[in-house]
Amino acid sequence: MKKQILTMSILIALTGCGSEGKSNDSTVTNNSNVFTSQCGDQLSPQELGLSFVVKGDVAELKGVICQGSPKAFEQMMAKHRNIKLLKFVSIDGSVDDESNLELAYQVRAKQLDSYIAANGSIASGGTDLFLAGANRTIERGATIGVHSWATEDQVATDFPVGHEYHQPYIDYYKKMGLPDPEGFYYFTINAASAQDIHNMTAQEITKYGLGKLVSVGGETALTSEVDSKLLEQVNASVNALKFQSVWGGYGDYLSETPAYLLHLDENNGTPVTAYLVNPPKVPEDAQKLGVNESGALDVYKYETNMHIFHDAINRGNGAYERQYTFNGAKYYLQVYKPSETFIKGEHQRNTIALAVHEMFHDYQEEHFKYPANHFNELTGYPVNVEQITYKLAVLNLFKSLPKVMTQDEAKSMLKQYIALTQEQINIDNSSKQYAKNMGLGQELFEGSAWYVEVMALRNALPNFSDLKFVEPYAFTTNYQNRESVESQFGWGYFYPSGGAAIYALKAAGYDILQLEKGVTPFEAAKQVVGTFDVTDTLNQIKQSDEFKTMEQSAATINAIR
Numbered sequence: 001m002k003k004q005i006l007t008m009s010i011l012i013a014l015t016g017c018g019s020e021g022k023s024n025d026s027t028v029t030n031n032s033n034v035f036t037s038q039c040g041d042q043l044s045p046q047e048l049g050l051s052f053v054v055k056g057d058v059a060e061l062k063g064v065i066c067q068g069s070p071k072a073f074e075q076m077m078a079k080h081r082n083i084k085l086l087k088f089v090s091i092d093g094s095v096d097d098e099s100n101l102e103l104a105y106q107v108r109a110k111q112l113d114s115y116i117a118a119n120g121s122i123a124s125g126g127t128d129l130f131l132a133g134a135n136r137t138i139e140r141g142a143t144i145g146v147h148s149w150a151t152e153d154q155v156a157t158d159f160p161v162g163h164e165y166h167q168p169y170i171d172y173y174k175k176m177g178l179p180d181p182e183g184f185y186y187f188t189i190n191a192a193s194a195q196d197i198h199n200m201t202a203q204e205i206t207k208y209g210l211g212k213l214v215s216v217g218g219e220t221a222l223t224s225e226v227d228s229k230l231l232e233q234v235n236a237s238v239n240a241l242k243f244q245s246v247w248g249g250y251g252d253y254l255s256e257t258p259a260y261l262l263h264l265d266e267n268n269g270t271p272v273t274a275y276l277v278n279p280p281k282v283p284e285d286a287q288k289l290g291v292n293e294s295g296a297l298d299v300y301k302y303e304t305n306m307h308i309f310h311d312a313i314n315r316g317n318g319a320y321e322r323q324y325t326f327n328g329a330k331y332y333l334q335v336y337k338p339s340e341t342f343i344k345g346e347h348q349r350n351t352i353a354l355a356v357h358e359m360f361h362d363y364q365e366e367h368f369k370y371p372a373n374h375f376n377e378l379t380g381y382p383v384n385v386e387q388i389t390y391k392l393a394v395l396n397l398f399k400s401l402p403k404v405m406t407q408d409e410a411k412s413m414l415k416q417y418i419a420l421t422q423e424q425i426n427i428d429n430s431s432k433q434y435a436k437n438m439g440l441g442q443e444l445f446e447g448s449a450w451y452v453e454v455m456a457l458r459n460a461l462p463n464f465s466d467l468k469f470v471e472p473y474a475f476t477t478n479y480q481n482r483e484s485v486e487s488q489f490g491w492g493y494f495y496p497s498g499g500a501a502i503y504a505l506k507a508a509g510y511d512i513l514q515l516e517k518g519v520t521p522f523e524a525a526k527q528v529v530g531t532f533d534v535t536d537t538l539n540q541i542k543q544s545d546e547f548k549t550m551e552q553s554a555a556t557i558n559a560i561r
Helices: 003-015 069-079 097-109 125-130 167-175 181-191 202-207 225-243 250-256 306-314 350-367 385-398 407-426 434-460 482-492 494-507 512-517 521-529 534-542 545-558
Strands: 026-028 034-037 051-055 058-062 085-091 113-116 121-123 136-139 143-146 212-214 259-264 271-277 299-301 320-326 329-336
Touching: 034 069, 051 069, 069 097, 085 125, 097 125, 097 167, 121 125, 125 143, 143 181, 167 181, 202 212, 225 250, 225 259, 225 271, 225 350, 225 434, 250 350, 259 306, 271 306, 306 320, 306 329, 320 350, 329 350, 350 434, 385 407, 385 482, 385 494, 385 545, 407 434, 407 494, 407 521, 407 534, 434 494, 434 512, 434 521, 482 494, 482 545, 494 512, 494 521, 512 521
Parallel strands: 058 085, 085 113, 085 121, 113 136, 121 143, 136 212, 259 329
Antiparallel strands: 026 034, 034 051, 051 058, 259 271, 271 299, 320 329
16 A cells, blocks of 8 residues: 555544545446446556445345545445345455445445355455445355555554554544454554465454354345335444444344334234344244345244244233244344335335344333332323413423434423423423423333434334324324324323434533433433523413314314314
């Protein structure tokens, strides 16, 4: 590597921008599924530039990375937006580290997974590109090579540990999520000279976290379209949670949690098939799915005793069961139907949203503390016209979220949230102080689960990119009976109010992981905005035309019996 290229790498590592002042042309062959890099004079006639061959939602990569590779990738993604997985067939390296880094950031921005089969081979820049995968799967036997870099007259090991020339590589590995970026970098430059190559052992691959090692299993055809789409949704949600930093370590938690997914017949509700996800111990009669169907998850088709699992779910709410003991481990169980998962070519919200939401409650049990005096009751909350009015006003305040806000805008919104919520507490004359002791805690627990659900789906699946915390039905005045009114305003309200408040807190610069200490969004908001005139803020809200509309709606709703 030349020193000037290294300098440009530092710039790109910091900005993620492409290079300028050179041609990045690429060629799409007569086969519209093949995209080949145009490398100019960077390669000899015998060398082939990196090509992408599209097969379904998989792109196969082979060749040498060069100046035209980022453009070839862009053209492929523009024509095949369904690509989910990059299969690395054979990449000897890169003749242009600047373009390789640009391509790597493009891959990560699209949250594509990377996979290399047992007969696959990558080395040098090819190894670096492989690390850009959001989830990385490596079949045992795959060849993964590393070595030192060199300039015209010096090699990497000529520079001492901590030298500025080392840092761009370490920064890149850090951004790609390696557990020990510095350790891996110094391992590579000492493993082999620039003229040689070191093929990593399975132990080294595991030690440095290059990817998930799996045994050779080949491709499978064990899933129906609905089943494969659900697994696609889970993989996409895991990626969104991890790489959009939605909530701390929940992405890793979700990617490792044992789950049992039971496909039910659309019409009669009987079991059709079932899958074990991340089983700590695999039953003998379980069939492992290939990476073409499971993605980065460890999934097995397992249809034995489906009725027993179904009965366990039906003894509860009929949709899911948390912390079910099977084969010596705790599992999350959930049923799904096509109409709630994937139908008429579109992803549906219900199944994946429920899974992300409910497994977050399991995460909460391990990581969250309870606020003081918190209790949880489905009934008993004092639902009256005043409470309904202020709750509708909060939902109206938050109805545009998520959206881009400045910290000052977020703090202004939080002040109004505080004023409206404080008034709900003030007018609650119940002996248990439901508004304070139950409601604020529900905004923490159900609100954070709602926040995670909405943010994961917005970033995971294209048809949910405009999802809001507060949905239009929140403002309906058409309730069937009094029970449904009390259910909405004594329970359901706290999902969107808490989720949106948490979003506003993050936009205001608050570390939302502090909520895990038992801090409610309401108390966190007061910490963020500091002292202000709550009464004056409330009065200004009450004088608005929107508040008067909320009062009218509340009167209509409260009259329902």
